[in-house]
Amino acid sequence: MITAEEHAHFMQQNGVARVMNTHRRGRCRREHLRAEMLRASQQPQNQVLELTRDNRAAAFKGDLEKYFKL
16 A cells, blocks of 8 residues: 555656546547547646645645545
8 A cells, every 4th residue: 555645746757637537448548548649749848746745635635535535
């Protein structure tokens, strides 16, 4: 099991959509991947946020609330 901090870091590195949508197949998946490629190409590459431990925990909690409607 990973800690909340590690999970938040992972979500940030990989993009939440990629984590949430690993099950997509076929046309749905292709369109999703294309949209994600577009989004990635429009963002500056080295935009890694240096987060403190507290911020990461808060970000993780926010992700949970957003995706699981807590």
